[in-house]
Amino acid sequence: MNINELKLRFSDIFESQPLIVKSPGRINIIGEHTDYNDGFVMPAAINKAIYVALSKRADTEVHLYAENYKQLHIVSLENIVKSEKGWANYVLGVIDQLQKNGYILGGFNLYLTGDVPLGAGLSSSAALECAVAHALNHTFSLNLSKMDLVLTSQKAEHEFAGVNCGIMDQFASVFGREGHAMLLDCRSVEHEYIPLDLKGHKFILFNTNVKHKLSESAYNQRRSQCELGVELVKANNPEVKSLRDTSLAELEEFVKPVDRQVYEKCRYVIEEIDRTKLASDKLKQGDLAALGKLMFQTHSGLSKIYEVSCPELDFLVDQVSSHEGVLGSRMMGGGFGGCTINLIRADQVDELTSKMISLYQSEFGISLDTYVVESDEGTSIVY
Numbered sequence: 001m002n003i004n005e006l007k008l009r010f011s012d013i014f015e016s017q018p019l020i021v022k023s024p025g026r027i028n029i030i031g032e033h034t035d036y037n038d039g040f041v042m043p044a045a046i047n048k049a050i051y052v053a054l055s056k057r058a059d060t061e062v063h064l065y066a067e068n069y070k071q072l073h074i075v076s077l078e079n080i081v082k083s084e085k086g087w088a089n090y091v092l093g094v095i096d097q098l099q100k101n102g103y104i105l106g107g108f109n110l111y112l113t114g115d116v117p118l119g120a121g122l123s124s125s126a127a128l129e130c131a132v133a134h135a136l137n138h139t140f141s142l143n144l145s146k147m148d149l150v151l152t153s154q155k156a157e158h159e160f161a162g163v164n165c166g167i168m169d170q171f172a173s174v175f176g177r178e179g180h181a182m183l184l185d186c187r188s189v190e191h192e193y194i195p196l197d198l199k200g201h202k203f204i205l206f207n208t209n210v211k212h213k214l215s216e217s218a219y220n221q222r223r224s225q226c227e228l229g230v231e232l233v234k235a236n237n238p239e240v241k242s243l244r245d246t247s248l249a250e251l252e253e254f255v256k257p258v259d260r261q262v263y264e265k266c267r268y269v270i271e272e273i274d275r276t277k278l279a280s281d282k283l284k285q286g287d288l289a290a291l292g293k294l295m296f297q298t299h300s301g302l303s304k305i306y307e308v309s310c311p312e313l314d315f316l317v318d319q320v321s322s323h324e325g326v327l328g329s330r331m332m333g334g335g336f337g338g339c340t341i342n343l344i345r346a347d348q349v350d351e352l353t354s355k356m357i358s359l360y361q362s363e364f365g366i367s368l369d370t371y372v373v374e375s376d377e378g379t380s381i382v383y
């Protein structure tokens, strides 16, 4: 839907003219499950986005309409509580956060649409939260900084979606830059933009179209296991505040004898933080072959050590690994479904895509969706 169609659709439903905000989904090239451990990540905003159109109302009601679900949800600003409609919670969570922090909102109409595939690990939820926060910030002159938008959206996800996520998805959506990935230090939030010069290669995503039930509970469980690892090291070395601060030697000494499972999970995180820093050097040097190898290593760590993969993701990575022109492949995002990200020579994209569609269909009886993605700008007002 283009901007004109969006305006027309909005005025059909709400009989007014909206402000329109676009907020992109993201890929993550490397640095998985490191953000909530104060580590490094290397995401990029992509050319798939959520659009939020918003206009003020004269009362204190909030009218939300989701195009994908063809559903309307009406609430009052005085009574913002979780809804049974999953999509609405991402909007309500942002309203709740802003009000809790003392920001004064008025009633509004909100329409949402977009082309970020839902539940595919491309951060459609973060994109929606950030779009809503940006639109409310502008409409009600809240004077929030970009970082405030990120933190408000992240907190909304914790409290209204129940996922104790790190900062990567919201940060990438707000701070993305066309033509660039970013190396983000999730502790200091310092970030460096790295030109995405792919030298005749493309990033292609293969969407498993599955989201196993475990995904949210296991995500929170992994986070707790990392926190437990930190506690065990901290008891011996009070300087340690997160896994970022510790070493494999300390894990070996203080965690392994107490809890083998926790030790393995923490080991993956420490290795992945190092891999991400190395990968950013390789990208800067234009050594895409080395970057691709690190992506394969990340997949192996996520699958065998951190244990957040699933048969569908493992199958996709395994099958592409021997195809001509494939430099790297791995599962992306929280895990248990969603997409793999593949770095592949451009002239092989068509051949690999049709091969994988047919292999995936015969293995699982599920159709594979595929997207060739480009990097894009972060959250912005488009009308």
Ligand code: GAF
Pocket (backbone or CB within 6 Å): 031, 032, 033, 034, 035, 036, 165, 166, 167, 168, 169, 333, 334, 335
């Ligand atoms: C999800 C979370 F929202 C991110 O914060 C991050 O932890 C990611 O999983 C795993 O790297 O997308």
